Amino acid sequence: MHWSRLFIPTLREDPAEAEVVSHKLLLRAGYIRQLGAGLYNYLFLAQRSLLKITNIIREEMDAIGAQEFYLPGLNPAEIWQESGRYDVMGDNLFRLKDRFGRPMCLGMTHEEVMTSIARGELRSYKQLPQIWYQIQTKFRDEPRPKSGLLRVRQFIMKDSYSFDLGPEGLDVSYEKHRVAYCRIFDRCGLEYVTVEAHSGAMGGSQSQEFMVRTNAGEDYVVICRQTGYAANLEKASSRPTPPAQPDPEGDLSPAEVHTPGAKTIEEVAAFLKVPATSLIKTLVVVATDSEGKDRPMVALLRGDHQLSETKFQSVAGCGEFRPAHPLEIRDWFGADAGSLGPVGVSKLPIFIDEALRGRRNMISGANKDDYHLLNVTPGEDFTGAWGDFRQVAEGDTDIETGAPLEVAKTVEIGHIFKLGYKYSHSMGLNVLSHDGSEVPVIMGSYGIGLERILCAAVELFADKDGICLPVPIAPFEVVITPVKISDESLRAAADHLYAELRKAGVDALYDDRDLSPGVRFKDADLIGVPWRVVLGKKLSAGFVEIVERRTKSTTEVPVAEAAAWIKAKVDAAKAYPSA
RNA sequence: CGGGGCGUGGCUCAGCCUGGUUAGAGCGCCUGGUUCGGGACCAGGAGGUCGGUGGUUCAAAUCCACUCGCCCCGACCA
Numbered sequence: 001m002h003w004s005r006l007f008i009p010t011l012r013e014d015p016a017e018a019e020v021v022s023h024k025l026l027l028r029a030g031y032i033r034q035l036g037a038g039l040y041n042y043l044f045l046a047q048r049s050l051l052k053i054t055n056i057i058r059e060e061m062d063a064i065g066a067q068e069f070y071l072p073g074l075n076p077a078e079i080w081q082e083s084g085r086y087d088v089m090g091d092n093l094f095r096l097k098d099r100f101g102r103p104m105c106l107g108m109t110h111e112e113v114m115t116s117i118a119r120g121e122l123r124s125y126k127q128l129p130q131i132w133y134q135i136q137t138k139f140r141d142e143p144r145p146k147s148g149l150l151r152v153r154q155f156i157m158k159d160s161y162s163f164d165l166g167p168e169g170l171d172v173s174y175e176k177h178r179v180a181y182c183r184i185f186d187r188c189g190l191e192y193v194t195v196e197a198h199s200g201a202m203g204g205s206q207s208q209e210f211m212v213r214t215n216a217g218e219d220y221v222v223i224c225r226q227t228g229y230a231a232n233l234e235k236a237s238s239r240p241t242p243p244a245q246p247d248p249e250g251d252l253s254p255a256e257v258h259t260p261g262a263k264t265i266e267e268v269a270a271f272l273k274v275p276a277t278s279l280i281k282t283l284v285v286v287a288t289d290s291e292g293k294d295r296p297m298v299a300l301l302r303g304d305h306q307l308s309e310t311k312f313q314s315v316a317g318c319g320e321f322r323p324a325h326p327l328e329i330r331d332w333f334g335a336d337a338g339s340l341g342p343v344g345v346s347k348l349p350i351f352i353d354e355a356l357r358g359r360r361n362m363i364s365g366a367n368k369d370d371y372h373l374l375n376v377t378p379g380e381d382f383t384g385a386w387g388d389f390r391q392v393a394e395g396d397t398d399i400e401t402g403a404p405l406e407v408a409k410t411v412e413i414g415h416i417f418k419l420g421y422k423y424s425h426s427m428g429l430n431v432l433s434h435d436g437s438e439v440p441v442i443m444g445s446y447g448i449g450l451e452r453i454l455c456a457a458v459e460l461f462a463d464k465d466g467i468c469l470p471v472p473i474a475p476f477e478v479v480i481t482p483v484k485i486s487d488e489s490l491r492a493a494a495d496h497l498y499a500e501l502r503k504a505g506v507d508a509l510y511d512d513r514d515l516s517p518g519v520r521f522k523d524a525d526l527i528g529v530p531w532r533v534v535l536g537k538k539l540s541a542g543f544v545e546i547v548e549r550r551t552k553s554t555t556e557v558p559v560a561e562a563a564a565w566i567k568a569k570v571d572a573a574k575a576y577p578s579a
Numbered sequence: 580c581g582g583g584g585c586g587u588g589g590c591u592c593a594g595c596c597u598g599g600u601u602a603g604a605g606c607g608c609c610u611g612g613u614u615c616g617g618g619a620c621c622a623g624g625a626g627g628u629c630g631g632u633g634g635u636u637c638a639a640a641u642c643c644a645c646u647c648g649c650c651c652c653g654a655c656c657a
Contacts, residue, residue: 012590140656144656519618545616
């Protein structure tokens with residue numbers, strides 16, 4: 001294509017509203033323009049790139065026998081009410097009414113629609129397994145869209161759904177997806193990690209996320225370089241740092257100590273001149289049980305540790321919970337939040353974090369304002385249910401080996417998830433099994449965010465000059481730049497090379513704009529074309545220069561060989577990376 | 580939803596505090612010419628209801644109120 005005729009509105013300066021690298025660059029490079037908060041126009045370059053991503057995904061999904069559908073983004077509220085997600089999703093679900101006042105919504109994912117198709121048509125185990133997918137626009141009424149294309153209200157997702165007779169079948173479908181996802185992200189040229197993810201309250205048994213490390217991300221994952229352990233912070237377990245000071249020896253009894261004004265862990269630790277690791281942190285939370293009644297609970301952690309909400313939900317077997325109100329705390333404990341402890345508490349269930357196991361003679365609140373208790377020993381002075389519900393902290397080590405862990409910021413590009421029977425049960429998806437009995441179908445759901453692949457690649461490989469996309473997802477594979485466009489011989493050679501590249505099936509961009517070379521080099525770097533062929537002075541000697549965008553390394557190649565040279569490079573980059 | 584910031588030609592921003600002619604700059608854009616290896620130069624030119632509404636005032640981009648939009652922090656995030 002001839003650049004002079006394309007709409008690639010590059011910007012010299014960073015747009016004021018952009019903060020993260022991918023947002024700034026996609027705007028500057030003319031890939032996207034904003035329409036509203038969390039809504040972006042994908043212009044020519046973005047669309048080309050997204051189409052290439054789409055094709056890679058489609059090839060790999062087809063390769064595992066998945067069948068492509070295309071479902072409505074506009075859904076009747078009814079099926080969402082059936083599955084229960086109409087309420088669960090809350091304000092994140094876009095809701096609207098049609099002209100007759102019928103409630104509708106815009107799909108965030110398509111479990112309901114897929115299940116509604118399946119339950120009408122799948123009747124026998126003989127029809128299983130099935131994997132159905134689509135590449136479609138999703139809507140989420142995000143409370144706070146941000147970071148350019150990373151967190152938006154409308155985006156494109158590849159979502160697939162598997163239907164199997166039993167858990168063994170689901171394992172196969174899940175594994176097929178895991179392999180396909182690795183191939184997809186490898187082919188897109190991304191560096192990523194797969195992490196164990198929190199399965200949520202969906203009743204799912206297993207779930208993995210595909211994450212790309214970048215500061216623009218907002219998901220935290222815990223990684224161990226030595227053991228390969230990797231998990232979402234929401235789910236990760238670790239070995240805590242040892243207590244900063246050994247516990248006092250002996251079989252001591254709790255003793256009150258006056259701690260006037262000391263309420264927070266830091267204040268109490270400073271007042272009593274002990275490290276925070278010697279304290280027991282007492283949190284009071286309130287969940288709502290299935291009948292809608294408040295269910296207060298006590299969570300005990302080491303003083304310096306943080307509660308992991310998701311892990312606590314698993315341990316306590318509850319859903320969403322909130323901190324108790326000050327009045328509730330006073331009512332239940334007879335003291336304020338700064339002086340709470342587990343000793344003597346009998347009306348509320350107590351959960352004790354594993355990091356407190358084996359500890360002795362610690363310090364907790366006394367349930368009496370301005371007093372704390374010394375010599376409190378878990379298991380002796382109070383009891384409760386033990387569990388791991390502490391968030392992994394900086395400095396923690398691998399739970400098995402003690403190898404160092406690191407916490408990394410990432411963006412989620414894909415997620416594979418064993419759904420189980422949630423939708424089969426709520427929406428009545430059953431088939432007849434071998435013995436003629438009706439059994440529910442077990443499902444999996446698997447998602448990939450297309451824009452996030454693009455963003456992640458931009459974040460991953462950008463440099464001071466702009467975007468640097470991997471060949472397979474770059475909008476163009478090579479740009480041809482005759483230094484002086486008015487020079488007949490340069491022009492003729494460029495024309496010829498362009499024709500050759502096109503014939504070879506290379507995605508070539510011909511920069512025929514009548515602009516100074518500097519401007520065109522800058523633009524080409526900015527939009528991130530992986531290869532550039534420059535036709536200049538050396539053409540008279542029969543050579544062109546080929547510049548690799550990522551390394552800026554330059555190779556002189558005879559004009560006659562240039563097309564083949566580029567073709568070989570491009571093909572190599574698009575071949576499946578062998579492990 | 581709480582806290583903060585911003586809204587002035589296409590882009591980046593100045594002017595606002597301390598109200599007072601025709602509202603500025605750089606970049607971009609248009610015309611002509613000279614250029615042509617890393618965001619060229621000369622000459623000429625177009626383009627702005629200062630987000631909106633209401634108020635204060637002889638007079639409002641500037642002060643006040645309301646409102647809309649966008650960005651950031653937090654809450655939230657299958």
